[in-house]
Amino acid sequence: MNDNSASNSANLGSNTLAQVAFVVRDIEEASRRWADVLGQPVPKVIVTEPGNAVAMTAYGVPSDAQCKLAFFSLGQVQLELIEPIGDMSAWAKVLNEKGEGFHHLAFWVEGMQKSVDFLKERGVPMVQRGDMGPGQYAYFDATDRLGTHIELLEKAREARAEP
Amino acid sequence: MNDNSASNSANLGSNTLAQVAFVVRDIEEASRRWADVLGQPVPKVIVTEPGNAVAMTAYGVPSDAQCKLAFFSLGQVQLELIEPIGDMSAWAKVLNEKGEGFHHLAFWVEGMQKSVDFLKERGVPMVQRGDMGPGQYAYFDATDRLGTHIELLEKAREARAEP
Numbered sequence: 001m002n003d004n005s006a007s008n009s010a011n012l013g014s015n016t017l018a019q020v021a022f023v024v025r026d027i028e029e030a031s032r033r034w035a036d037v038l039g040q041p042v043p044k045v046i047v048t049e050p051g052n053a054v055a056m057t058a059y060g061v062p063s064d065a066q067c068k069l070a071f072f073s074l075g076q077v078q079l080e081l082i083e084p085i086g087d088m089s090a091w092a093k094v095l096n097e098k099g100e101g102f103h104h105l106a107f108w109v110e111g112m113q114k115s116v117d118f119l120k121e122r123g124v125p126m127v128q129r130g131d132m133g134p135g136q137y138a139y140f141d142a143t144d145r146l147g148t149h150i151e152l153l154e155k156a157r158e159a160r161a162e163p
Numbered sequence: 164m165n166d167n168s169a170s171n172s173a174n175l176g177s178n179t180l181a182q183v184a185f186v187v188r189d190i191e192e193a194s195r196r197w198a199d200v201l202g203q204p205v206p207k208v209i210v211t212e213p214g215n216a217v218a219m220t221a222y223g224v225p226s227d228a229q230c231k232l233a234f235f236s237l238g239q240v241q242l243e244l245i246e247p248i249g250d251m252s253a254w255a256k257v258l259n260e261k262g263e264g265f266h267h268l269a270f271w272v273e274g275m276q277k278s279v280d281f282l283k284e285r286g287v288p289m290v291q292r293g294d295m296g297p298g299q300y301a302y303f304d305a306t307d308r309l310g311t312h313i314e315l316l317e318k319a320r321e322a323r324a325e326p
Contacts, residue, residue: 011202016238020268033308037285039174074268075179076239087203092181101310102265105183105237122200145196147185152307 001153005069013109018153019078023095027068027083030100032103034072034081038051043070048130049094055160063088064130080106090139090149104139104149112138112154112161121141124163136161175281176272181194181316182241184266186258188253190231190246191262197235206233211293218323219252219293225289226251243269253291253298253302254313267302271321275301275317280326299324303304 024030027045035042048054051063058065065086073080082103084091094103109115116126119140127149129138136157140150152161187193190208198205211217214227221228230251235242245266247255257266272278279289282303290312292301299320303313315324 012200014235015201015203017183017240017242022227024310030309035315037175037282037295037305037309038178039281040178050317073178077180079180079268101306105242116204121201124200143264146193146200150200161310 008076010070012107012150013111013115013152014107016107017105019080019104019106019151020074021080021082021106021151022101023082023084023091024078024100025083025095027070027081030081030083031070034079040072045070045084051086054131056089058088058090058128060163061088065089065092065111083114085136090141090156094149102148104151106151106153108153108155110150110154110156112136112157114157115152116140116161116163119150120163126161129161131157131160144159174276175313176274176315177269177270177271179325180240180268181271182243182267182270182314184243184245184314185264186245186247186266187256187263188246189234190244193232193244193246197242197320198209201235201242203235206235208233212250214293216253216295219291221251221253221291223326224251227254228252228255230254253304257312259325265311267314269314269316271316271318273317273319275299275315275320276322278315279324282313283326292324294320294323305309 022133046069048066051065056063065088068083070081082091124140127141135155138161209232211229224317226306227250233244270314287305290304293311301324
């Protein structure tokens, strides 16, 4: 699609970058290193709920994985650090296969399933999802096509996204 | 540094993310893939001037390397695709060692040397620089500390940045 249609059915659902995320082995240590370089306060670390409590699936099956998260503000964009807990997640997959480093670009959308279907049509499969309060998140493995995962975030889900 | 001082001497010089950049082997092909997924027009490809024409240095020595560039708008942030031309650059180093994928986060600063010195004090060395019209750019290899390169951009240089 080469137009700038605002319709979800014809594009990703948003072209406003919301997050850039890195996977790390030790989030407290990584947070201190980033805080030092950015000249920002060391952020609080959040531990996500167990996957089973948020209807998490990874690679087609339920997962009880979790992660630790820390965020820095870079203007419009959040820099997100992620330390995986457990191996059944797109976070652990990248960390285990490639080591510490870049993980994904994230975008807020509405009506996530339309974006899921749009990406699927373009050969970018959904590989993980979970509830996020009344909303949800989902990861898409675009490593082969774009050299990155993509995350979609939704504040109020109508239905749980399906691959 | 854990404060939010606006002084360049106490931080990176900016906390507003300007660019996220990926290195690619074939920029025309990669641009089409990104345009397809983002639902944006395929951008024009720019070829940078030869390194010798922009006082380029890489890893401490003059370099005549170039690159092809393409940009997508993601709101505040530009998504930048980079295809290296020649091997003596931070672009080619990442592509040759890690393959296609994420390369750097970029920030606009003023008085770049203060930011160079700030990063150097934190163990993040400047590995490449070049003129950019009346301004300049410089890359810093923070792979060990942060899992990414950092780029600083300056619109009007007072002096060429020195490692």
